[in-house]
Amino acid sequence: MLPTKYRLKNRQVFSDVFKGGKSFSNEVVIIKSKSASPHSLKIGFSVGMKFSKKSSVRNKVKRWMREAVRLELKNIKKGCEIVILINPKYPYKQLNSNLVQEKIKDLLKKANVTL
DSSP states (O other): OOOGGGBOOOHHHHHHHHHHSEEEEOSSEEEEEEEOOTTOEEEEEEOOTTTOSOHHHHHHHHHHHHHHHHHHGGGBOSSEEEEEEEOTTSOGGGOOHHHHHHHHHHHHHHTTOBO
16 A cells, blocks of 8 residues: 555645646556655545446556555655546456556656656
8 A cells, every 4th residue: 555645635736736747648547747845755546437437446446556656656756746547438347457557657657757
C-alpha cells in the first residue's frame, strides 16, 4: 500500500494539477504532473464513473494503480504533484494489475518524473 504521506487528497490541489499540469497518456493510463515544493511528492489516483459504474471495480483498479506506484516510489523524483487516471475507453475485462504496472512505469519515464 502507498504510504499516506505520499497521497494527494486535497480537492483544490487535485483541480490545480488537472488545470495546470502537463499531460502524458497511453492507451491505458493518463498522467498529469505539476511541479511543487522541492522536498514533497504527492500522488493522487482517479477512476471515473465512465470507466465503470460499480465502485468495487473502480476501487480495485485504484488499488492496482497505488501498488504500481508504490513499487516505483524509490525511482520517482521529489518536488512534483502527480495525478494518475485510467482511460475510461479501455475495457475492464482486458485490464490486469501487471498491465497497469507496466503502463504506469512507462508513463512515469515519459513524463520525466523518474530518476
